[in-house]
Amino acid sequence: MRDFSQDHRWLSINTATVRRQRGKDxxxxxxxxxxxxxxxxxxAPWRDQVAASGLSATAAxxxxxxxxxxxxCRGGMFTYxxxxxxxxxxxxxxxxxxxxxxxxxxxLVLVVGGLPGALAGKAAHRDxxxxxxxxxxxxxxxxxxxxxxxxxxxIEPLHPMYAADRACINTLEQALDVCDLLDPQRSGALxxxxxxxxxxxxxxxxxxxxxxGRERLLAFHVCDWxxxxxxxxxxxxxxxxxxxxxxxxxxxxxxxxxxxYSEVEIFSSRNWWQRDGAEVLDTCTQRHRRCV
Amino acid sequence: MRDFSQDHRWLSINTATVRRQRGKDxxxxxxxxxxxxxxxxxxAPWRDQVAASGLSATAAxxxxxxxxxxxxCRGGMFTYxxxxxxxxxxxxxxxxxxxxxxxxxxxLVLVVGGLPGALAGKAAHRDxxxxxxxxxxxxxxxxxxxxxxxxxxxIEPLHPMYAADRACINTLEQALDVCDLLDPQRSGALxxxxxxxxxxxxxxxxxxxxxxGRERLLAFHVCDWxxxxxxxxxxxxxxxxxxxxxxxxxxxxxxxxxxxYSEVEIFSSRNWWQRDGAEVLDTCTQRHRRCV
Numbered sequence: 271m272r273d274f275s276q277d278h279r280w281l282s283i284n285t286a287t288v289r290r291q292r293g294k295d296x297x298x299x300x301x302x303x304x305x306x307x308x309x310x311x312x313x314a315p316w317r318d319q320v321a322a323s324g325l326s327a328t329a330a331x332x333x334x335x336x337x338x339x340x341x342x343c344r345g346g347m348f349t350y351x352x353x354x355x356x357x358x359x360x361x362x363x364x365x366x367x368x369x370x371x372x373x374x375x376x377x378l379v380l381v382v383g384g385l386p387g388a389l390a391g392k393a394a395h396r397d398x399x400x401x402x403x404x405x406x407x408x409x410x411x412x413x414x415x416x417x418x419x420x421x422x423x424x425i426e427p428l429h430p431m432y433a434a435d436r437a438c439i440n441t442l443e444q445a446l447d448v449c450d451l452l453d454p455q456r457s458g459a460l461x462x463x464x465x466x467x468x469x470x471x472x473x474x475x476x477x478x479x480x481x482x483g484r485e486r487l488l489a490f491h492v493c494d495w496x497x498x499x500x501x502x503x504x505x506x507x508x509x510x511x512x513x514x515x516x517x518x519x520x521x522x523x524x525x526x527x528x529x530x531y532s533e534v535e536i537f538s539s540r541n542w543w544q545r546d547g548a549e550v551l552d553t554c555t556q557r558h559r560r561c562v
Numbered sequence: 563m564r565d566f567s568q569d570h571r572w573l574s575i576n577t578a579t580v581r582r583q584r585g586k587d588x589x590x591x592x593x594x595x596x597x598x599x600x601x602x603x604x605x606a607p608w609r610d611q612v613a614a615s616g617l618s619a620t621a622a623x624x625x626x627x628x629x630x631x632x633x634x635c636r637g638g639m640f641t642y643x644x645x646x647x648x649x650x651x652x653x654x655x656x657x658x659x660x661x662x663x664x665x666x667x668x669x670l671v672l673v674v675g676g677l678p679g680a681l682a683g684k685a686a687h688r689d690x691x692x693x694x695x696x697x698x699x700x701x702x703x704x705x706x707x708x709x710x711x712x713x714x715x716x717i718e719p720l721h722p723m724y725a726a727d728r729a730c731i732n733t734l735e736q737a738l739d740v741c742d743l744l745d746p747q748r749s750g751a752l753x754x755x756x757x758x759x760x761x762x763x764x765x766x767x768x769x770x771x772x773x774x775g776r777e778r779l780l781a782f783h784v785c786d787w788x789x790x791x792x793x794x795x796x797x798x799x800x801x802x803x804x805x806x807x808x809x810x811x812x813x814x815x816x817x818x819x820x821x822x823y824s825e826v827e828i829f830s831s832r833n834w835w836q837r838d839g840a841e842v843l844d845t846c847t848q849r850h851r852r853c854v
Contacts, residue, residue, distance in 0.1 A: 385789075385805055388789045388805060389789070391789055391790060393789060393805045396805050396806065396807040397807065398762075398763070398805075398807070402765065429722060429723065430721060430722045430723070430763040430764070431721065431722070431723045431791070431794075433762075433763035434763075434787055434789050434804075434805045435789050435790065438763075440763055440764075440765070441765070444765045470690075470725075471690070471722040471725035471726075471730075471732055472722070472732075473694065473732070473733070473736045495726055497677075497680045497681070497683055497685060497726050497727050498683060498727065498794075499723070499794055500794075502723075502790075502791055502792075502794065512726075513677055513680060513685045513688050513690075513726045514688065515688040515689065515690070
């Protein structure tokens with residue numbers, strides 16, 4: 271297991287962590303400057319932030335700072351109710367792939383979608399098995415496009431509390447079943463993003479990390495689970511402030527040969543998003559050394 | 563699959579559903595009267611409600627109305643930090659067993675506990691595997707006491723969002739692994755409580771219900787998952803108001819031979835607990851016929 275205590279060479283900042291501080295959007299290009307100033311070597315930007323700053327300008331800024339990506343957020347949302355929306359999603363995911371290529375991402379992270387309409391509060395149906403079928407079909411189709419571009423797809427299983435509205439792939443085991451189905455040769459084109467927040471509770475976590483192996487472990491995300499957690503979406507904790515044994519999970523991932531970034535992704539409307547972005551970034555670097 | 567559309571013979575009310583209406587405790591004995599008035603045939607009382615009304619008075623009232631129990635809520639909370647608290651928990655669980663016998667419960671429902679201290683916001687450690695070991699030991703010890711009293715224990719896997727603070731058994735598969743470990747002969751002394759709220763998201767749900775079989779299916783609880791869900795604990799929905807395909811799950815349970823009650827357990831601080839208890843009970847009977 272790598273020693274993180276002396277530097278933050280392997281820290282990456284998911285830019286949602288500092289996207290909007292004290293009620294004001296922090297422009298992506300400024301976030302990149304702030305990361306570079308601190309010797310942070312990698313980021314994972316969100317598509318809407320890239321769109322707001324411009325794809326070319328973002329690519330140029332990344333290059334100027336020598337910043338790498340730990341992933342690109344995000345493709346997916348494969349579930350649909352009609353052929354038109356299915357096609358629109360596929361087209362949009364292709365654009366996401368192209369953007370990921372332009373930015374030099376190591377993978378496109380997939381949040382696969384839940385019951386169609388549920389995110390807007392009006393689920394079109396209650397058939398989660400059917401939604402999962404659509405997800406499998408959607409990933410299969412996108413995998414074709416991804417292979418053409420040599421851009422790996424990383425399925426991110428989301429915590430079961432998001433099964434209805436955000437992602438109906440909810441365990442690492444389930445994600446790996448999809449990988450085995452669609453990429454049995456373990457080509458590296460399809461794998462998983464392991465976010466400790468989503469999987470820490472899983473009694474099969476360590477066994478499934480071993481099953482994933484080097485070829486399927488494409489990204490590693492960290493934050494913490496707070497007790498109590500006051501909001502299902504926006505009450506994630508800073509590493510060290512919660513109950514997740516992050517080093518144990520990182521050790522398991524690295525035992526399989528994963529040697530990439532630890533990407534910090536914190537949604538925190540009541541705490542970290544209410545602070546100055548510089549303070550949040552500084553805290554991330556400190557906690558990365560001490561708690562990851 | 564039984565036809566529930568014509569009556570509510572197989573409806574049970576978990577008394578937490580109407581425990582405190584519009585800011586005022588509804589005494590258990592009055593809840594039992596209100597259930598009996600509506601032809602409701604079963605309830606699942608909570609221990610603190612029984613304690614407040616008196617065990618003997620509760621037993622007498624149940625008998626007077628001919629009310630059955632679908633389960634007794636609850637034992638468990640096995641995780642500990644020192645020998646004294648371990649012993650206190652065991653003693654308390656024995657008392658819960660005795661109360662369950664007095665009330666004629668078909669099973670004692672177990673919520674097994676999470677990381678010790680986490681429910682109070684101060685987890686003693688982050689080792690969920692160790693907590694799970696303590697749970698296994700705790701159930702093993704209690705099973706001895708339960709066999710002596712011929713009172714079955716029903717492990718209730720809780721949704722993974724409660725893994726830290728309430729229960730570190732979070733899937734039906736995991737609960738069944740414990741059953742197989744401690745009661746390999748499938749004696750009926752140890753089984754599971756299937757609450758649709760906790761397990762609906764699980765891609766292995768139907769397979770695990772089949773694995774459980776008749777001997778291990780001791781209780782069936784219903785409510786619904788709302789989108790959005792605004793609180794991790796107290797925003798459960800009334801059957802029909804959310805995204806859970808309850809009939810599909812009931813069909814799977816009944817296909818294994820389960821022929822007991824559908825127990826309604828709704829924690830809802832902002833909606834159902836703000837209404838008149840009579841309205842809540844009437845809604846439960848209607849939704850039981852239409853949506854379960």
